[in-house]
Amino acid sequence: MIKHALPKQPTLRSDTAWVIYQILEVGKSSRECLNTAQRRHSSKDSAWIQEMAMGVMRQLPQLQLWLRELLEQPLKGKKKIIEHLLLLGLYQIAFTRVSDHAAISETVNACPNLGNPGLKGLVNAILRRFQREHMAQQLSSDPIVASGLPKWIVKSLQQYYSQREVAQIIKQTNRIAPIWLRVNQRQTDIDHFTQHLRDQNIQFTLSNDHPEAIILQSRVDIPSLPGYADGWFSVQDGAAQHAARYLAPRPNERVLDCCAAPGGKTSHIMELVPDLAECIALDNETARLARLEENMRRLKHSVKVLHADALDTESWWDGNLFDRILLDAPCSATGVIRRHPDIRWLRKASDIEKLVALQQKMLNTLWPLLKKGGSLLYATCSILPQENVRQIAGFLASHSDAKLDPILNNETNDLPGRQILPGEGQMDGFYYARLIKSAS
The missing domain is CATH 1.10.940.10 (NusB-like)
Known part of the structure; x- marks a missing residue:
């Protein structure tokens, strides 16, 4: 080659x-x-x-x-x-x-x-x-060809979802994803920012579920938008905007954002609770960490950035427990194919088993770093149950000190978490599950 x-x-x-x-x-x-x-x-x-x-x-x-x-x-x-x-x-x-x-x-x-x-x-x-x-x-007329997806992804969807859901997932996956912005409340407010958008005749809608969110109606050059250099906003899909609120950090707490780069969730955490005791952004990819640091400077946030392998805790952890941990786990990214169409051809069926094993190892490694009574939010941009609901159900079954903290009312230990499918509320596909460490 x-x-x-x-x-x-x-x-x-x-x-x-x-x-x-x-x-x-x-x-x-x-x-x-x-x-x-x-x-x-x-x-x-x-x-x-x-x-x-x-x-x-x-x-x-x-x-x-x-x-x-x-x-x-x-x-x-x-x-x-x-x-x-x-x-x-x-x-x-x-x-x-x-x-x-x-x-x-x-x-x-x-x-x-x-x-x-x-x-x-x-x-x-x-x-x-x-x-x-x-x-x-x-x-x-071949439905696999018509789907625009590899056969293994279509077969996986058919295994886990209804015929109607599969058709909708395929339809949404092949659409072009909208651009979501999140207003940085520490630098401006949504009324001020949207007025500047109107002044430049930039069309947008607001979201009922995300108080800081703006959805652009057409493609734009992001750095040319008003307030970009001044840190008025971040680009972040609506599904990812749930992370900081589901994590729900409080003042004076110590927070770990694991696999943090390029920093969208980290910055949202800091915007919601600027008076944390400490926020650590951890990642092992040099190039992506550089983007995180660049974003933190633009948005005017101060966080501790660590370049390390999360699994090698001896190399980076100082021994002090965390109140909150956000684990944005490495995954198949099957929920964001509409935003990154190349994923469908870069990801292979053989990758899934390795990713599931890595996710399990990361959960097991980070769990001891959490305080009793502390909260861990597990997140992926996948729509495959073995990376999501099955992963967390297995963790709950094997950890007696782990308790499900439901995001939705209908969650159970066998069916934990919230699965967002592509296109739902104009969002990407995403999964969240929230766990609490027993105090006893």
Whole structure:
């Protein structure tokens, strides 16, 4: 497998094809490779790159089905990236308002910049045949292909959810997620901020369930919004905005936010209760911690940041117990696929068992760090029960000093926590369960 350097010349199609290749062939996340390509372009063009690359992720099964029919044999070696350029070309013709002429000619012209000038004729022939034979109207009747999801995810959903729920999850997963903002109460208030949005003719709605939340009605350049540099707001989905309130910290308490980066939940905790005794933000990813520190500076919050492996408590824990622990556990991220469409192809069925084992180990490791009478909030952005309700039910069954503190009225030890499904209240998929450590 050839990793391919960025194309020498920054052009839209070649850079977008490079992003698609990095995700599907190299296994990089969009977070790792999108920004690299986007930095070479204007804000308008960088938005186009993201829209096209993520659109290909959403429609990949159908696009690959068409490509197999159109391409006599797979391309190999340094030619492989042209398959990803072809996926982009097919996507433009079938699913966007880009004119067929521009989709074909500009895609063909990207071949030399991707190191394959000799394949211009092949790309031209394939895209023109696709156009000529109206193949965009020939959609597969296979429900797995139509879902835009890997087979293992669809099968998992069918195992755990009703037919109606599965259909709704698939529908919502393939929609583009709205942008949620959370107003930083320590720097402004929602009335002041929304007035500035109105002054700039930025359309938004408010949320009945989140007092600091604003939902934008269209895509915007976030740093250009009023008050960004002054820390007036954070970008945080509505589901994630429940974390700080469910944790419910109180003044003078010691709080641990585990797996905290990039800091959305940490900052919300500080905005709700600025007079904590201490708030520790712990994470083991250097790049994400850098983003957390940058966000804390912008939002004007002071927290203790630790770069460490949560499981290696001897390397970072000072021996003082915590009143509250937020464990935002590593997970499959199946609840946020609509926001990060590349997850569907980066995550594998074999990952789930490893993640469940890691979550269990983290729960068992952090539980002794909690005071008697203290509270631990377990959170994931997953919709798979083995990471969520089954994980917590198992923990409760194996820990006599753990008691369920229900978030919803109908929770039981066998069915603990709140599962939010994608699209519910315009939110991402998320799971929360709250546990109290027995005082006796």
